[in-house]
Amino acid sequence: MSALDAPPQASLLRPVLMGLAGLVAVALIGWLALPANIAVLLTSLVAVALACLAFTRFMGWSDRWMVIAIPLVWFVTFFLVPFFVLGRISLSEVAIAIPPYTSLWERAPDGTLEIIASFDNYLFLLSDSLYVSAYLSSIKIAAISTVLALLLGYPIAYYIARSPEPRRSILLLMVILPFWTSFLLRVYAWIGFLRRDGVINNILSWLGVIDEPLVMMQTDFAVYIGIVYTYLPFMILPLYATLVKLDDALLEAASDLGATPTVTFLTVTLPLSLPGIIAGSMLVFIPAIGEYVIPTLLGGPDTLMIGRVLWDEFFSSRDWPVASAVAIVMLILVVVPIMWLQAVQNRQEKNA
Amino acid sequence: MTSNPAIAANTRPWTNPAAKPFISIQNITKRFGDFTAVNDVSLDIYQGELFCLLGGSGCGKSTLLRMLAGFETPTAGKILIDGQDMARVPADKRPTNMMFQSYALFPHMSVEKNVAYGLLREGKSKAEAYARVAEMLKLVKLEAFGRRKPHQLSGGQRQRVALARALIKQPKLLLLDEPLGALDKKLREETQFELINIQETLGVTFIVVTHDQDEAMTLATRIGVMSEGIITQIGEPRDIYETPKSRFVADFIGSVNLFEGKVGPAAPDFMRVETEDLGPLNVLPVPGLTQGQTVWLAIRPERAWLTRTRPPEAINSVPGVVRDMGYVGHMSSYVVRLANGRLVRVTQANEGRRENPISWDEQVTVSFEPADIRVLTE
Amino acid sequence: MKRGWFLPIVATLGFGFLYAPIVSLIVFSFNESRLVTVWGGFSTRWYGELLNDGQMLAAAWISLKVATIAATLATVIGTLAAFVLTRFGKFRGKLLMTGMITAPLVMPEVITGLSLLLLFVSMEMLLGWPAGRGLTTVVIAHATFCAAYVAVIAQSRLRDMDESLEEAARDLGAGPVRVFFDITLPVITPALISGWLLAFTLSLDDLVVASFVSGPGASTLPMVIFSKVRLGVSPDVNALATIIIVIVAVAVTIAGVLLMRQSKTAR
Numbered sequence: 001m002s003a004l005d006a007p008p009q010a011s012l013l014r015p016v017l018m019g020l021a022g023l024v025a026v027a028l029i030g031w032l033a034l035p036a037n038i039a040v041l042l043t044s045l046v047a048v049a050l051a052c053l054a055f056t057r058f059m060g061w062s063d064r065w066m067v068i069a070i071p072l073v074w075f076v077t078f079f080l081v082p083f084f085v086l087g088r089i090s091l092s093e094v095a096i097a098i099p100p101y102t103s104l105w106e107r108a109p110d111g112t113l114e115i116i117a118s119f120d121n122y123l124f125l126l127s128d129s130l131y132v133s134a135y136l137s138s139i140k141i142a143a144i145s146t147v148l149a150l151l152l153g154y155p156i157a158y159y160i161a162r163s164p165e166p167r168r169s170i171l172l173l174m175v176i177l178p179f180w181t182s183f184l185l186r187v188y189a190w191i192g193f194l195r196r197d198g199v200i201n202n203i204l205s206w207l208g209v210i211d212e213p214l215v216m217m218q219t220d221f222a223v224y225i226g227i228v229y230t231y232l233p234f235m236i237l238p239l240y241a242t243l244v245k246l247d248d249a250l251l252e253a254a255s256d257l258g259a260t261p262t263v264t265f266l267t268v269t270l271p272l273s274l275p276g277i278i279a280g281s282m283l284v285f286i287p288a289i290g291e292y293v294i295p296t297l298l299g300g301p302d303t304l305m306i307g308r309v310l311w312d313e314f315f316s317s318r319d320w321p322v323a324s325a326v327a328i329v330m331l332i333l334v335v336v337p338i339m340w341l342q343a344v345q346n347r348q349e350k351n352a
Numbered sequence: 353m354t355s356n357p358a359i360a361a362n363t364r365p366w367t368n369p370a371a372k373p374f375i376s377i378q379n380i381t382k383r384f385g386d387f388t389a390v391n392d393v394s395l396d397i398y399q400g401e402l403f404c405l406l407g408g409s410g411c412g413k414s415t416l417l418r419m420l421a422g423f424e425t426p427t428a429g430k431i432l433i434d435g436q437d438m439a440r441v442p443a444d445k446r447p448t449n450m451m452f453q454s455y456a457l458f459p460h461m462s463v464e465k466n467v468a469y470g471l472l473r474e475g476k477s478k479a480e481a482y483a484r485v486a487e488m489l490k491l492v493k494l495e496a497f498g499r500r501k502p503h504q505l506s507g508g509q510r511q512r513v514a515l516a517r518a519l520i521k522q523p524k525l526l527l528l529d530e531p532l533g534a535l536d537k538k539l540r541e542e543t544q545f546e547l548i549n550i551q552e553t554l555g556v557t558f559i560v561v562t563h564d565q566d567e568a569m570t571l572a573t574r575i576g577v578m579s580e581g582i583i584t585q586i587g588e589p590r591d592i593y594e595t596p597k598s599r600f601v602a603d604f605i606g607s608v609n610l611f612e613g614k615v616g617p618a619a620p621d622f623m624r625v626e627t628e629d630l631g632p633l634n635v636l637p638v639p640g641l642t643q644g645q646t647v648w649l650a651i652r653p654e655r656a657w658l659t660r661t662r663p664p665e666a667i668n669s670v671p672g673v674v675r676d677m678g679y680v681g682h683m684s685s686y687v688v689r690l691a692n693g694r695l696v697r698v699t700q701a702n703e704g705r706r707e708n709p710i711s712w713d714e715q716v717t718v719s720f721e722p723a724d725i726r727v728l729t730e
Numbered sequence: 731m732k733r734g735w736f737l738p739i740v741a742t743l744g745f746g747f748l749y750a751p752i753v754s755l756i757v758f759s760f761n762e763s764r765l766v767t768v769w770g771g772f773s774t775r776w777y778g779e780l781l782n783d784g785q786m787l788a789a790a791w792i793s794l795k796v797a798t799i800a801a802t803l804a805t806v807i808g809t810l811a812a813f814v815l816t817r818f819g820k821f822r823g824k825l826l827m828t829g830m831i832t833a834p835l836v837m838p839e840v841i842t843g844l845s846l847l848l849l850f851v852s853m854e855m856l857l858g859w860p861a862g863r864g865l866t867t868v869v870i871a872h873a874t875f876c877a878a879y880v881a882v883i884a885q886s887r888l889r890d891m892d893e894s895l896e897e898a899a900r901d902l903g904a905g906p907v908r909v910f911f912d913i914t915l916p917v918i919t920p921a922l923i924s925g926w927l928l929a930f931t932l933s934l935d936d937l938v939v940a941s942f943v944s945g946p947g948a949s950t951l952p953m954v955i956f957s958k959v960r961l962g963v964s965p966d967v968n969a970l971a972t973i974i975i976v977i978v979a980v981a982v983t984i985a986g987v988l989l990m991r992q993s994k995t996a997r
Contacts, residue, residue, distance in 0.1 A: 041866055042799075064818065071811035071877070072823055075830040078874040082845035085852050099851045152747070155740035162737075166990075171741075173986045178748050180928075180978045183935050184952050185971040188959050189751035192758060199754055232748065283836060290838020292938055297959065307840045314844060314942075324848065327841045334838065342832050423897055443900040456898035460916045469912075470902035521902065 022046065083331065090324035091117040101321050121325035131309065131326065135333065138306040141220065141295075142288035145227035149235040149284050150277065152228065157239035157276075158269075161246070172240065179233045187226055187297050194222050194298070218300030226294035227284070234283040242276030243269075275344050282341035286334050306330055364588075365398040366574065374399040374557055375420070375525060380429035382415050389415040391581035392429070402551055402558040404568040407578035408604075413561045416578075417527050420559065421450045434524055444473075449523040453530040455514040457502035463489070463513050464498040470521040488516040491550065508539050515547075519554065528560045532567060544570050565605050569593070577601050598730045602650040609656070609696050611649045615641045622667075622722055625649060629694040633668045635725045648728040653697040655724035658686060658710060659717050666719035672696065674714050684709065688718055752975060759968035776969040783966065786954055793934055793951035796865060800872035801929035805922055807873065808880025808929075813914070815881075816888040817896075831885075834878035843942030846871045850943060863945030871943045872936060876929035883928065887921035888914075924985060931978070 049070060056066045092101045125131040160171045178186060193199045194216040201213040216222055246269065254264040292307035299305070306326065314323040365371035373396035382390040390412040397403050405413040418424045420431060422443030431438040433447060449470070457466050464485050471481040489495050492512035502510060511531065518526055531547065532540045548571060551558050562568050568575050569589045576586045577600075585592060585601045596602035599610055613633070616624035622634035625647060633649065641647065662669050672688040675695065679702075686698045696718055700710075710716060759777075763770025780786065811831055815824065834842065850860055850867050860866050895917065899909045915922075937952035944950065958964055 041869070042803075064821075067810065068814050068818065068821060068823070071807050071814060071881075072827055074807050074874070074877070075811070075827065078846065078849070078870060079830050079834060080826075082842075082849040085848045086841075086845040089848055099855070152740070152744055155737055156744040159737040159741040169986075169990060171745075173982070174745060175748070177979065177982055178752060180931050180982050181752070181975050182952070182955075182971065184937055184955055184959070185755065185967070185974065186751060188955075188967060188971070189755045191959075192754055193751055229747065229751070232744075286836035287838055290840045292840055293956070307838060310840050310844065320848070323844060327844050330838060331841055334836070338833055338836060341836065342829065345832065346828075421897075421901055423900075443897070444903045444905055446901075448901075450898070450901045452894040452898055454892050454894050456892060456894040458895060458899070458913060458917075469899065469904075473903035473908070517898075517902070 020050070086324050086327055086331075089321055090121055090328050091119070092321050093118065093120070094319045094321050099320065100318055121322050122329070124322065125325055125329060130304075131306075134304045134306045134309045135329070137304040138289050139333070141223055141227070141303075141305060142285050142291075145224050145231070145288055146235075146281050146285045148224060149228045149232055150281060153232055153235035153239055153280065154277075157236045157243055160236075161240050161243035168244075175233050175236050175240075183230060184293060187230065187294055190222070190226055190229065190298060191217065194225070217298065218303075220299065220303055222298035223295050223303055223305075226298045227288050227291060230294065231284040231288060235280040238279040238283065239273060239276040242273045246272055275348050278344045279341060279348075282337050282344075286337050286341070289334060290330055364573075365401075366396070371398060373397060374401075374434060375559075376430075376432040377416075377420075378430040378432070380416070380419060380431065381427045382412075382419060382424060383427045388581050390419070390426075393581075393583055395576060395583060395586065397557065397559065400555055400557055401573045402548065402560065402571055404572035404575045405559065405561045405578055406563070406565060406568040406575050406604075408563060411578040412581040413578045414529060417450075417529055417559065417561045420525070421448055421527050422446050447524040448527055449518040449521055449525075450527040451514050451518040451529065451531055453533055455502075455510050455534075457510060457513055457517075459502055462499050462501055463494065463505070466502065466513060467517045467520055470517065474521065484520055485516075488520045491519075491553075492516045507534055507536075508543065511535060511543065515550070519550070519556065522554070523556065525557045525559065528558060530562055531560060533562070533564075540567070547571065569605075577604060579604075595726065596650065596728070599648055599650070599728055602726065602728065607653055607697060609651045609653065611651075613647055613649055615643050615645045615647055617643060623727075625727070629690060629692060630668070630670050633720070633725065635722050635727055638727045641727075641729070645729075650726040650728055651720055651724060653685065653699040654683075654701070655720065656696065656698040657719045657721075658688070658698050658700055659719065660710065660714065662717045663719060666717075667722055668725075669717050669719040670696075671715065671717055674710060674712055674716055677710075677712060686710070688716060690718075755968055756972045756975065759965065759972040761965060761968075764965060776965040777973075780966045780969045780973075786951070786966075786970070789949050789951045789954040792865070792948060796868050796872060796940075796950060797930045797933035800869045800876055800933045801926050803869065803873040804876035804880050804929040804933075805926045808877040808925060809884050809918075809922060811877065811881040812884035812888055813910070816885055817893075831878045831881040834875040835882065837875075839936075839938035840942075842875060843871070843939040846874070846939065847942040863943055864948040867943040867945070868940050868948060868950065871939050872929075872933040875939070876932050879928050879932060880922070880925035883921050883925040884918060887918045891917055920988075927981070927985065 052069065053066055089101055094100060095102045156175070160168055160175070163171060191198070195201070196213045196215070196217070198217070200216065201210070204210045205213065250268055250272075251264055254268045255261070259267065290307040290310075291305060292311050295303045295305040295308050296311075310323050310326045310330070313319050313326060375395075375397040377393060377395040377397075380390055380393045381388065393412075393416060405416060407413045415424060419426050420433075420438075422438065422441065426439075436447075438446060458469070461469070464482065467485045467488055468478075468481045471484060472478070476484075485498070486495070489498055492515055494509060494512055494516070497505065497509060497513075502513065505513065511534070515531070518528075532543055535543060544567060560568075560571060562571075572589055574586060574588055575592050576583045577592065578584070579600055585597045587595075592601060593605055596605065602608045603610065611627045611629050611633075613625040613627035616626045616632060618624075618637075619634070623637040623641070625633050625635055627633060627649065635649065657663075657666075662671075670690055672690045674686055675689045676687040678685045681702070683699050683701050686700070688696045688698055690696060698718060758769075760772050760774065761770055762773035762775070808831075811827060814821075815827060815831075818824075846867075847863070850863060850870075854860060854862070860870075891914075895913050896909050899913045900906070904912060935952065936950075937956050940950045941953055941956075944953065955967060955970070958967060
C-alpha cells in the first residue's frame with residue numbers, strides 16, 4: 001500500500017534516472033565499439049524513446065501507448081511508408097539527376113503548385129510484352145515450384161509428425177538446419193550439381209545411363225529445383241505443425257468405421273491439414289514470385305522472372321520510376337495471397 | 353441450531369443483521385462484448401469466512417473471482433474490501449492474494465524464491481523475507497524443498513507452494529481458483545481438511561471457486577450457487593442441500609427426483625399436491641400457495657423408502673417395479689419404474705448384511721415422508 | 731495411413747535432396763583441382779587462399795557487424811511488438827501491426843529492398859538523414875524484416891506461456907514493468923535467443939535487400955560472394971561455405987539440445 005501514498009514524483013524519477021543511465025551506457029558502448037553512424041542511430045533511438053516516456057509520464061498518460069508506439073512507429077516508418085514512397089515514385093518520370101526521377105510537383109510561373117503525376121510507367125508496362133510475359137512466367141514458375149514443394153514436403157512432414165520422440169525432434173532439426181546455412185551458398189551448391197560436368201552428369205555417365213551429358217543448368221528445370229530446395233523448410237514446418245496436432249484416435253476411428261487407409265487420408269487427414277497446406281503453399285509461392293537470385297544463378301537467359309526484370313531495370317537501366325511501377329504491380333499480385341495467409345493464421349490462432 | 357445462540361451468532365455472522373460485512377460486492381456486472389459473464393451480482397462476505405462459489409463451467413464464478421483480484425474491471429457495480437472501494441486499485445496494490453488453478457509457480461525460480469516474491473515486492477529485507485518463508489514452508493510441510501524448482505515437485509507439493517506463496521503476505525482475503533482441481537481424488541480429500549486447518553489457524557477470509565459440489569460442501573461456511581452469471585442461492589451447505597430454493601439448485605447439488613404437480617385443497621395436517629406421476633401426495637403445508645398453483649416436488653433418493661409390501665404407517669406410497677439396481681458398498685441404488693412409466697431413483701443404506709435384498713423385477717412400494725418432500729415454486 | 735514403405739522412402743529421398751548439395755560443397759572444398767566437380771586430390775589450399783582474400787575478409791567483418799547490431803535491434807523491436815500483440819488486448823492499430831509483422835516474412839525481397847532504398851533517398855532529401863547509404867541503412871533494413879521473424883517466434887512463445895504467471899506476480903505486488911522483467915522476460919528468454927540467432931543468420935544471409943540499400947564501402951559478404959559466383963564456380967567459395975556450415979551446424983546443435991532440455995524441465 002505504501003506505493004499508493006508515496007508522492008507521484010517517485011514513480012517518475014526512478015525510470016528517468018535508470019533511462020539516463022541506460023542512455024549513457026549505450027552512448028559509451030556505441031562510441032567505443034561501433035561505427036560512428038550506427039552509434040548516432042542507437043543513441044538517438046534511445047533518446048527519443050526516453051523523451052516520449054518522460055512526456056507520457058509528465059502528462060499522466062498511461063505507459064501503454066508508449067510501449068505500443070515503439071514497434072508501431074518503427075514498422076510504419078520502415079515497412080509501410082516505403083510503399084507509399086514506392087507508389088509516389090512510380091508516378092514520376094525518369095530524369096538524369098540525383099536521384100534519377102522528376103519531382104511530383106513543380107512551382108508554376110504564377111507561384112501555384114502544379115502536380116505532375118502520370119500513369120505513363122504503368123501504360124508502358126502494359127504495352128511492352130516483356131513485362132506482361134515476365135509476370136505470367138513468374139506466376140507459372142512459382143506455382144509449379146509450390147506444387148512440387150507440396151508433393152515432396154507433405155510426405156516428409158507426415159513422416160516426421162508420425163515419428164516417435166526423440167527421432168521426431170532430430171528430424172525436425174534436420175529440416176531446419178539447412179535453412180540456417182547461407183541461402184546463397186546452397187543455391188550455389190546446385191551449380192556444381194547440375195552443370196554439364198557436374199555431379200549428376202558424372203554419376204549418370206559413370207553408371208552408363210547416359211552417353212551425352214544432360215543439359216540441366218540454365219533451364220527452367222534448374223529454377224524449379226532451386227526454388228523447391230530453398231523453400232522446402234517453409235513448406236514442411238507449417239504442414240508438420242498441423243499434422244502433429246492430428247489425434248491418432250481420429251485415424252483409428254476412421255479405420256474402425258471401415259475406411260481404407262487411402263479413404264482415411266482423403267477424408268480425415270487431408271481436410272484437417274488444409275490450413276497447413278495453405279500456409280505452407282503461400283510461404284513458398286509469395287516469395288518465389290519475386291525471386292531474383294535463383295533465376296539469375298540457375299536459370300538461363302530466357303528464364304523470365306519479374307524479380308530479375310526489376311533488378312535490371314533498377315541497376316542496369318537506372319530507371320527508378322519504371323522499377324517502382326514494376327514493384328507496385330508485383331505488390332498487387334502478392335497482396336491477395338498474403339491476406340489469405342493472414343486469414344488462415346488468424347483462424348488457427350483462434351482455434352488454438 | 354446449537355443450544356447457545358450467542359456463540360452461534362458469533363461464528364455465523366450472516367445470521368446477525370447488525371454484523372458488518374468484510375467484503376461487499378454490490379450489483380457487479382461484467383460483459384465481454386455481447387456476452388454477460390456476471391449479471392448484477394450482490395454478495396456480502398464476513399471476516400473469517402470460507403465462502404465457496406459453486407457452479408458449472410462458464411457460470412461466471414471465475415470472472416467474479418478475477419474481479420475481486422483486480423484482473424478484470426467490472427462493467428458496472430462496486431467492490432468494497434474492508435470498507436475500501438477497489439475500483440481504482442490495481443491488482444498489485446490490493447489487499448488480496450490469489451491461488452491460481454494452474455498454481456502459476458514461476459518456473460525459473462526456486463520454491464523459496466517463489467514464496468519470498470511477494471514479501472520482496474513489499475520492500476521487506478531479504479533476511480526478514482526468508483525468515484518468513486521458512487515459517488511458511490513449515491506450515492505447509494515443505495521445509496526440505498526450499499531449493500527445488502517447481503518442476504521437481506509433485507502435484508500436491510506444488511499446490512502447497514502456491515498456497516504458501518499466496519498466504520505469505522497475510523492478505524485480508526485469499527482467493528482460490530479451483531484449489532484442489534488438479535489433484536487426484538484421494539489427495540483432494542486429505543488436502544480439503546488441511547486447507548480448513550490452515551484457514552482456521554491464520555484466520556484469513558477465503559473465497560474458493562469450485563465446480564465440485566462435494567468440495568464445496570466440505571470446505572464452505574457458506575456456498576453461493578452460480579448459474580449463467582447470477583447467484584441463485586446463498587446459504588450454509590446444509591441449507592442448500594436440505595432446502596434448495598429452485599429446481600436448478602436441487603438438481604445441481606446431489607441428485608433428486610422432481611415431480612410436477614398442482615396444489616390441491618387444504619387439509620388439516622398436510623397440504624395435498626396432485627401429481628400426474630404419483631397421484632395425490634401429502635406434504636407439509638407451505639404458506640403462501642394458492643390452490644391450483646403449479647409446484648414441483650423434490651425428493652432426495654436417500655429419503656425415499658423401498659419395501660416389498662406397503663408399510664401400514666406410510667402416508668405416501670406408490671407401487672412400482674425395480675428396473676435397475678447398483679450395489680455401491682455402503683448403499684444400494686435402485687431405479688423403480690412406476691405404473692405410468694416414470695422412473696424414480698431410490699438409495700437404501702446397507703446396514704448389516706441383508707439376507708434377501710430387493711432385486712431386479714421385484715414388485716415394490718416406494719414411500720415418502722411428508723417432511724422429506726420439498727415444495728418448489730421455481 | 732499404414733506404416734508402409736512409401737513414407738520412409740520419400741522422407742529419405744527428401745533428406746537426401748536437402749543434404750546432398752551441402753555434402754558435395756564440403757567435399758569439393760578439399761579438392762586440389764580448380765575445376766570444382768572433378769576430383770584432383772585432397773588439399774586445403776582453398777582455405778589458405780580464402781584467408782588471404784582481403785576483400786572477402788573485409789566483407790565478412792562488415793556482415794558480422796551489421797548482423798550483430800541488426801539482430802539485437804530486431805530482438806528488442808520484435809519482442810515489444812509480440813508483447814503488445816499478445817498482452818495488450820484490443821487497441822487501435824492492432825490489425826495494422828499484425829499485418830506488418832506477417833507481411834515482411836513473405837514479401838518478395840526485391841520489393842522490400844527497392845522500397846526501403848527509395849525511402850532512404852527521400853528521407854535524405856527531406857531531412858538530410860541518413861546521409862548517403864552504407865552500414866546504417868543496411869542495419870535499419872535488416873532490423874526491420876528480422877524484427878518480423880523475432881516477433882513471430884516471441885509471439886508463439888508468449889501465447890504458450892501461462893498468463894496466470896504474470897497475473898500471480900501482479901497479485902503479489904509487482905507493477906507491470908517489474909512483472910515484465912521478473913517473469914515474462916526470463917520465461918521467454920530461450921525463444922528470444924533463438925529469435926536473435928535467426929535474425930543474425932537472416933541478416934548474414936541477405937543479398938537482395940543489402941544490394942539495394944547498401945552504399946560504397948559497405949559491401950556485405952553475400953554481395954561479394956554473389957559477384958564471384960556469378961562468374962562461375964570457384965573453390966574458395968566452397969571453402970567459405972564449409973566454414974559457415976560447420977559453425978552453423980555446431981551452433982544449431984548446441985542450441986537445439988539446450989532448448990530440448992529446457993522444454994523438458996520448464997513449462
